[in-house]
Amino acid sequence: MEGLAGLLDAARASTPGEDLAGERAAVAGFLAARQRAVPTAPPRRKNREARTFAMTVALGFAVLTFGGTALAARTGSLPPAAQERAHALFSGVGVPPPPAPVPATSAPPTTGRAVPSPTPAPSRTATPAPSATAATELCRVWDAAGQDPPGRDVPAEVRRSLAAAAGGVPRIDGFCAALLGEASRSSSAGAPASSGTPPGPGKPAGKPSAPGKPTVTPSHPGKGNGHTKK
């Protein structure tokens, strides 16, 4: 057994020079991995938390509007002009146009939440032109988040929605730039454009008949509006 003990000792023996040559590389790899995994310094993290909070609020608002509008578009309960624009916007997300130009009030109450009844007080999703507002909100989220690597910190739903609306992730920037520019222009000018428009990224007919902030209607007076800007 003597030979075996010698063999095992040899297998165990430490030869520091040979074995430990890669320490610096290993530590460098460790640091890199940590940096990627954890957002490091406390001050930055605080910033990031605030940003994340604002983004979450904005996202919640945008998704509500977006989703509601999509539903309204699907059921055909938007005014004709808005309906047309909504389809241009949502067709990419898989919202099919209604089978025929159905009267807005006859929308079937699919979920009950968005379309409570066909009577006077329509839910806020049926107000004119929220589609542009929703997309604008999404774009604000996008703009606020994606500074250096575009879209890096944007929640997946927002990115997906925007990509669908813009026709691909690479086009989101252009889409949003056009939309946000249009939004500020039209809200200052109060342009009432409501004619049928091509569905390009420019969205020239943004906010038909509602230049202000029609989305913030009866249901949630103070909630959404305060957070649209950060």
Next chain:
Amino acid sequence: MSDDDDLLPALRAAQDGDERGFATVWRALQPAVLRYLRVVVGDAAEDVASETWLQAARDLHRFAGDVPAFRGWLFRIARHRGIDERRRAGRRVEEPAESAGQDGALRARDAAAEAIEGSDTRWALGLIASLPTDQAEAVMLRVVAGLDVATTAKVLGKRSGAVRVATMRGLRKLAAHPQVLARNAPVPGAAPVDPALPEGV
């Protein structure tokens, strides 16, 4: 092999992102990792060890446990990286076919290792690598890396009984190996036996 209790603060520090803690852990365990991988993947051992530590660094925040558990965790990573490497290279047969070929391969490997550095350690690892894979791995993890049977079994994905048998068979085969037997005889020019052991017993 460094004491597990001594290593615990370093491990915790590393988990908190401290690079010195990580370096301490690395220094303590890298030799065993590298040797194990030398037996499993041969010359790719350094690269695979690097991959192992990189993955360990990435996943360290998910690890919970003491130093012995960490050892097992680390060697499990090493083993999987080693398997990946072997798959990549397709260079090593699962089990050496027959003892004739085995001896031939062994001699070639031994000669190459000795030509490069003449290292006792290389010789020993080459010999262990000539065992069937399951035995070689069991010997390395149990005897060289110092894992207990249960941890070794976990790393290898086997039952404890299978690990015991594989270790025993591997050791027996090594003890009966001509080169090991030859070591008992004080041949001039042969690699010296561990100086701690009394000569010629």
